[in-house]
Amino acid sequence: MVGEFIARGYDATSMEDIARATGMTKSAVYHHVAGKEALLALALARAVDALFAVLEEADATTGAPVDRLEHVVRRGTQVLVELLPYVSLLLRVRGNTAVERAALDRRREFDHRLARLVQDAIDAGQVRADLDPGLVTRLLFGTVNSVNEWYRPGGAHDADEVADAVVALSFDGLRRH
Amino acid sequence: MVGEFIARGYDATSMEDIARATGMTKSAVYHHVAGKEALLALALARAVDALFAVLEEADATTGAPVDRLEHVVRRGTQVLVELLPYVSLLLRVRGNTAVERAALDRRREFDHRLARLVQDAIDAGQVRADLDPGLVTRLLFGTVNSVNEWYRPGGAHDADEVADAVVALSFDGLRRH
DNA sequence: TCAGTTGTTGAACGATCGTTCAGTATCCTC
DNA sequence: GAGGATACTGAACGATCGTTCAACAACTGA
DSSP: OHHHHHHHOTTTOOHHHHHHHHTSOHHHHHHHSSOHHHHHHHHHHHHHHHHHHHHHSHHHHSSOHHHHHHHHHHHHHHHHHHTHHHHHHHHHOOOOSHHHHHHHHHHHHHHHHHHHHHHHHHHTTOBOOSSOHHHHHHHHHHHHHHGGGTOOTTSSOOHHHHHHHHHHHHHHOSBOO | OHHHHHHHOTTTOOHHHHHHHHTSOHHHHHHHSSOHHHHHHHHHHHHHHHHHHHHHSHHHHSSOHHHHHHHHHHHHHHHHHHTHHHHHHHHTOOOOSHHHHHHHHHHHHHHHHHHHHHHHHHHTTOBOOSSOHHHHHHHHHHHHHHGGGTOOTTSSOOHHHHHHHHHHHHHHOSBOO
């Protein structure tokens, strides 16, 4: 259902596509949901809720700042992989409607929380301070989010392997030391 | 013109939107271009050509593998920023039409060239070999491409600053040593 | 001056979109 | 087994989409 939105994009997916994917007729779909936009809102809420839940986990709120940051990077990657269609949908929202703009607002709030985590780690002297903190935040979680562009279930790597690679690359870099 | 595709997404942008943005009527637009898809094809070609051109630059074809890789990461980031609307459009293509699928094919070829650069740097012992090379390639250029999600002209950073930060983070990591 | 190219217009086209609705099954409950 | 909720259907709706076209203006070169 949400997979159709991902494959074709939300705008390019018709209610007929969704009906076909669920084995119903178009009008049967309207018996269960208010409309296309309500379907989008449900899917976006699921992604946002899962991401915010990561920020509330014990390892994200206690311990050294750099370890809290590492935990959120790892768990954020795992959530992205496990809820791939939902999070991908969230990452592709452009703000065309009220539902989309509400999701973008929640995403922005999430990004602010991430920026604070990065700033705390810098202030604690555990993360390099020679780069702009805002830039670091965006690139760090840009790396995490980029996984949605290529990851496919049943592929060569599971969620943990991807998350470990993201953490290893982000924190220690590509170069051989 | 291409800015409209970016702001709303290709599918959500009508020919009327494009006409309004160019100060023409809808039918006047059709005097200059064959149709909406031809407009997309033109924009996508511009992005793809600029990216492939980076691979042909002198510093991308000579020198130590790790330096060639670093050059492509830096220049790839700069091209993305300088041709932001065009590259963003390319990165959002989903393959709904023949034009989009052709662009995806060219992008895949580009990605293969990137993977070979990474593999060469690993073989030369200049890049860490404890991670899957394919995974490293995807995350590395996922970081580069993620810039398109937030960069806006006239913001706090210019293309060089962003490119330097991408290189610094990707190659040496976040952690303070 | 005139023929021809180029640029533009407004109206209309068929197609497809999201949505609605009256009507028909199917099921659960008493 | 009667009655009401629930699930579903096929057909149609108004709107919007990309595209076409006959008509008209403006400019060009001979």
